[in-house]
Amino acid sequence: MKQELLEQFEGYDEIRREIEISRKFGDDFSLEKGQVAEYVNRLHPSLINLRVGKIIEETASTKTLRLMAVNGYLPPFQAGQYISLSVEVDMVRTGRAYSISSSPSQTGYYDITVRRVDNGRVSNFLLDKVKVGDFLQSSGPQGTFHYHPILHQKEIVCLAGGSGITPFMSMIREITDRGLPRTVHLFYGSRTLDDMIFHQELSQLSEQFSSINYIPVIEGPDCEYKGKTGYITAEVIQETLGSLAGKSFFICGPQAMYKFCLPELDKLGINRRKIKQEMFGPPINIWEYQGWPSEIKAEDRFTVRVNGSKSFETNAGEPLLAALEDNGLVVPSLCRSGECSQCRIKLVAGRVFQPEGTPVRKSDRKYGYIHSCVSYPLDNLEILL
Numbered sequence: 001m002k003q004e005l006l007e008q009f010e011g012y013d014e015i016r017r018e019i020e021i022s023r024k025f026g027d028d029f030s031l032e033k034g035q036v037a038e039y040v041n042r043l044h045p046s047l048i049n050l051r052v053g054k055i056i057e058e059t060a061s062t063k064t065l066r067l068m069a070v071n072g073y074l075p076p077f078q079a080g081q082y083i084s085l086s087v088e089v090d091m092v093r094t095g096r097a098y099s100i101s102s103s104p105s106q107t108g109y110y111d112i113t114v115r116r117v118d119n120g121r122v123s124n125f126l127l128d129k130v131k132v133g134d135f136l137q138s139s140g141p142q143g144t145f146h147y148h149p150i151l152h153q154k155e156i157v158c159l160a161g162g163s164g165i166t167p168f169m170s171m172i173r174e175i176t177d178r179g180l181p182r183t184v185h186l187f188y189g190s191r192t193l194d195d196m197i198f199h200q201e202l203s204q205l206s207e208q209f210s211s212i213n214y215i216p217v218i219e220g221p222d223c224e225y226k227g228k229t230g231y232i233t234a235e236v237i238q239e240t241l242g243s244l245a246g247k248s249f250f251i252c253g254p255q256a257m258y259k260f261c262l263p264e265l266d267k268l269g270i271n272r273r274k275i276k277q278e279m280f281g282p283p284i285n286i287w288e289y290q291g292w293p294s295e296i297k298a299e300d301r302f303t304v305r306v307n308g309s310k311s312f313e314t315n316a317g318e319p320l321l322a323a324l325e326d327n328g329l330v331v332p333s334l335c336r337s338g339e340c341s342q343c344r345i346k347l348v349a350g351r352v353f354q355p356e357g358t359p360v361r362k363s364d365r366k367y368g369y370i371h372s373c374v375s376y377p378l379d380n381l382e383i384l385l
Helices: 012-025 035-043 121-128 162-178 199-208 234-241 255-267 320-326 362-367
Strands: 048-059 062-069 082-089 092-099 110-115 135-138 155-161 183-190 212-218 247-252 275-277 301-306 310-315 344-349 369-371 381-384
Touching (some): 155 162, 162 199, 162 247, 199 212, 234 255, 255 275
Parallel strands (some): 183 212
Antiparallel strands (some): 344 369
């Protein structure tokens, strides 16, 4: 702003005199200029360059990648948070969020535990192509799926399914590493015992620490298995825990698990607002969700016009973010679950379907912004990036 305009503001002369006095008698912080921003970026970097230091075979479908910082420093994180890897697969730049499974007390590396997904572009790339010594890029640690000492009780009940075990593994490792005064009851559901990630370690920790209670629940056990079977039902939880008072609940797993387990927790009288839920990627078979218009088929094709110029076609059943990436358009993203709002874009024309509960800010709704990772075209679209 020009000096003559500044001088017209009321109180300009008084503020100028205060500045002169401060410069004469106050401390000089000019030498520290820029250090605050540097320190903040050190704790919360937008990008981390990583090297794969070790690959650990967990199960037939799962590996842990041990990632070390190229510059030797990794920012701290809270147990339960994730990083978003950015990779190029088949000439397409994309990203995926993976919970950190190592303990926050381990500052030399991040472990991410990757399970194979049917037709999973990134999971298959990480499991089949990446080797020790390769370089990867990620975001800094992100997410709110972690223990909060003010909001949560010291006794927590964790419901996990599949690779949803990873944030809980980080929490449990932190508790045992640091001797934290918390008790964990971990219900871990799986189709078979062989496919349970960290089963041996969790069994050992449960035997060693009275504060760690590990309850595997196997859908299809063999004849020698003597533990809980079937699904994580209200009855299984009730008979294992007895009283539910004074306990906080966490849940992480595939979407089918939420659909089944949340009503089971309802039966126990657990308020939904007191259940901490981790999002787990975009919905599968979005056309089966409540509210999806019956006249729209998953394979219906629509045209998407971007920034008034480039156009491409995509299916109604594909997330808009994935379609943009497939067509060479990189949109910033982190969670890819509709939570973080990093992938927000402006919808100029057309209709999209977003699952009920997608946390779009009121101001974004007012001005037509959508979360592209969980937005599905129901019409020809015009968007702005």
